Amino acid sequence: MSQKEQARLETLNRVLAGHLRVNEAALVLGVSERHTWRMLAAYRKDGAAAVAHGNRGRRPANATAGKIAEQVANLARTRYAGVNHTHLTELLEEREGIALSRSTVRSILLSAGIPSPRRRRPPQHRVRRRRLPQEGMLLQIDGSDHEWLEDRGPRMILLLAVDDATGTIPSALFCPKEDSRGYFRLLWRIIERKGIPLALYSDRHGVFWPRSRGRQDVKQGPAGQGNPTQFGRAMDELGVEQVFAWSPQAKARVERAAGTFQDRLVSELRLAGADNLDGANRVLDAYLPRYNERFRVDAAEDGRAYRPLSTELKLGNVLCFKYRRTVGRDNTVRHQCRAWQLLPEADCKSYAGSKVEVWESLDGELSVHYEGEEIPIQEAPRRANLLREMQRKKQARLMERVEAYMPTPVEPDEAAEATRRQPTARMVAYWEAVQIAKSKGLSLRAISRVLGISRVTVTKYARFTQPPVYGEGSCEEEAREQRLTESLVSSP
DSSP: OOHHHHHHHHHHHHHHTTSSOHHHHHHHHTSOHHHHHHHHHHHHHHGGGGTSOTTTTOOOTTOOOHHHHHHHHHHHHTTTTTOOHHHHHHHIIIIIOOOOOHHHHHHHHHHTTOOOSSOOOOOOOOOOOOOOSSBTSOEEEEEEEEOTTTTSSOOEEEEEEEETTTOOOSEEEEESSOSHHHHHHHHHHHHHHTOBOSEEEEOOOTTTSOTTOOGGGTTSOGGGOSSOOHHHHHHHHHTOEEEEOSSGGGGHHHHHHHHHHHHHHHHHHHHHTOOSHHHHHHHHHHHHHHHHHHHOOOOSSSSBOOBOOOTTOOHHHHSSEEEEEEOOTTSEEEETTEEEEEOOOSSOSOOTTOEEEEEEOTTSOEEEEETTEEEOEEEOOOOHHHHHHHHHHHHHHHHHHHHHHSOOOOOOOHHHHHHSOOOOHHHHHHHHHHHHHHHTTOOHHHHHHHHTSOHHHHHHHHHOSSOOOOOTTOHHHHHHHHHHHHHHHHOO
16 A cells, blocks of 8 residues: 555544544545545445555556557567657657557657667756855846847847846947947946956857867866957956856846846837837937846945956957958058058068057957057058959949940831941951950950050940941931940049
8 A cells, every 4th residue: 555545544544433523534635525424434345445546456448558569669679779769659650550659659668678769968957056246246248139129120139238246237239230349349338337347157159259169168268268259358358257158047147138128128119219220229228227227136245346447458459359460571461351551660660571460440440560569551552453353343334334324226127227237347357356355354445455446446346245237327326325435434
């Protein structure tokens, strides 16, 4: 007998001995008084056996037959060896005609000592982390992709930071996408308003976590990395410790805050009529004080742990993009398909072969630094191949403008076709020469120089798909087209 049945038997014995009334026994047994009388009658008739459940020892009506269970176990050992439980359930129904649920198949296999071939990671014991005692000791940062403007404007990303001690939002920002530039702007606002936090808690987004970094390096900071991200390099210069989360539950505070913003801020934006990025940021700045007042939690300790920004440190020199470059022999460095000329100085006339850093500010301004000193630069002259490519694109744009202004040709009738003159041999030769030179990639200016004809004529021959044919009375039209082409060529 089970412990529950033994407890019931003892309660019934107390009732029969007169130590307990029936209504009190019903309360102890958790059944109605009427059912307690039934149990007493059965106990007087059959004894202790009446306390046991009536289906004990009986085979359930919906139980799987033993032959089917044995067949499933044999198939799992032989033909379908190594197949997981869900896949095996599907195969049994499709190929063997055995329709069982996945839980039934799993129960049969486990009873037969056949575990699932697919190993699952055992659940980890998680403990709720305590809040840090002081404001500014840890900020959780993350981006939230959501239809913030619904159907009124473009899709945006909300970058927000949550203080771990108080649950407040020191700053938040709407950006077109989640990238390093947006997080730099977010941190800039936090440092200007509060100061430098001691640590940042984030996920392993590409902005924070180098792609080549493994989990074994989790205790190493950005300074220990050979190739940190731009954000990691900036945090190392500011002395901010980076902590990385390995699951969304680890940074639950910022996740819950993002959910609250998705619920409330969308309505605030709709009520304010915001339909673009700037308008959404204005509504967000006005909403943050109300949010902090509503959801603020008092920290365990008074004061703030934010560090003030040093007077010797400029945020613009830290929260920027820095790229290492090697100076060429012509004292130029390349950045984003553009060359920059390093100008000579009195103490260093040549930087050829030196390692320099190209700094790109959040506004897109560039500067080059060598051994901590800024080097004056200017944009270098373009190479000949680049100039030719630019000329080719310019000529292509010119041709588009010429074709846009040209009148649409009208299909001539048979009478007019009969009166048209045939192209001369020289016109055919010029047209073929222009087409051949054009197929080789020469510009119109180069074709004109090689063939010794005007660029206007080259432009005309390049436009036609066959040798040009001029009929009677077309001299005026030809002169008008020539004047139009010359005006377009001379225009910038």
